Amino acid sequence: MFEIKNITMIYNMEKTEKVYALGGFDLTLPDSGLIGIIGPSGSGKSTLMYCLSTLKKPTDGNIIYNGREITTLRDSEREVLRRNEFGFVFQRHFLVPYMSALDNVTVAAADNSGEAVEKAKRLLEGFGLGEREYKKRPAQLSGGQRQRAAIARAMINDPKVLFADEPTAALDHENAFAVMDVLKEYSKTGLVLVITHDRSILKHADRVIEMWDGNLSSERNGEAV
Ligand SMILES: Nc1ncnc2c1ncn2[C@@H]1O[C@H](COP(=O)(O)OP(=O)(O)O)[C@@H](O)[C@H]1O
Ligand SMILES: [Mg+2]
Structure with a gap:
């Protein structure tokens, strides 16, 4: 799905x-x-994810996504690609504070109809947020529940790729594992990329990519790069 060649990012080119x-x-x-994707702070994990998801443009190299070069797309084409194919989860949940959990998920639906509401409910219920919880505002939910609502929001349009940048960094271990269970389930049909500092949450990963100083250092659970 992604073929990445010679990916290079240099910040502050003009300085x-x-x-x-x-x-x-x-x-x-x-x-x-x-x-x-694991590695120390500053090793380039987020930059890699932002380049793959077209949020940033690499300085050099190619990213072929399903046969299409995406580093040269226009802004409008990148937006369409992100909306149609990609989902995002960050360390912070970025839910809208004055909306219920359910509305937060539904509002992200491309087709914002009654069907979207039903789908949002199914997602939330699947993640352990029943009617009692999904009517609550983010501040009334636990950290783990908020993050699962944020993941439901990221999944509402059935993205082919889910990008998760430190999705469990603000959670205790029990909630972190609950979030990883949800991501693992999704990865049976879609690609899920998870950046983390915490190796223990990657025990069910199909592959672990290690980064160090802007390069891949080694891998486990998978072929050599
Ligand atoms: N917008 C930016 N401008 C300048 N330097 C940046 C910017 N974003 C990240 N960096 C630098 O690029 C390197 C990689 O950062 P990042 O991709 O955020 O790493 P990680 O996610 O592994 O912590 C770090 O040295 C960081 O300071
Ligand atoms: Mg980062």
Whole structure:
């Protein structure tokens, strides 16, 4: 699904203090599966994810997504691609504080109809947020429930790829594992990329990519890069 060649990101190109965030490596990612990206702070994990998801444009290299070069797309084409094919989960949930959990999920639906409400309910219920919870505002939910609502929102349009940048960093272990269960289930049909500092949440990953100083350092559970 993703064929990444010589991906390079240099921040502050115009300044003397350049930051080499991605060092020009190749990587191929499949259509489905749970892929972990682990590495120390500043190693380039988020930059890689933002480039793959078209939120950032790499300085050099190619990203072929389902046969299509996406680094040269126009802004409007990138937006359409993101809306139709990608979902995002971040460390912070970014739910709208004055809307119920259910409305937060429904409002993200491309087709904002009664069907979307039913689908949002199914997702939330599948993640352990029943009627009592999904009528609540984010502040009335636990951290783990908020993050599961944020994941339901990211899934409402059936994205082919779910990008999750430190989705469990603000959670205790029990909630972190509950979130990972939800992501693991989704990865049976879609590609789920999870950035984390915490190796223990990646025990069910199909593959773990390790980053170090803007490069891939090694892998487990998978072929060599
Ligand atoms: N917008 C930016 N401008 C300049 N440097 C940046 C920017 N974003 C990230 N960096 C730098 O790029 C490197 C990789 O950052 P990042 O991708 O956020 O790493 P990680 O997610 O692994 O912590 C770091 O040295 C970081 O300081
Ligand atoms: Mg990061």
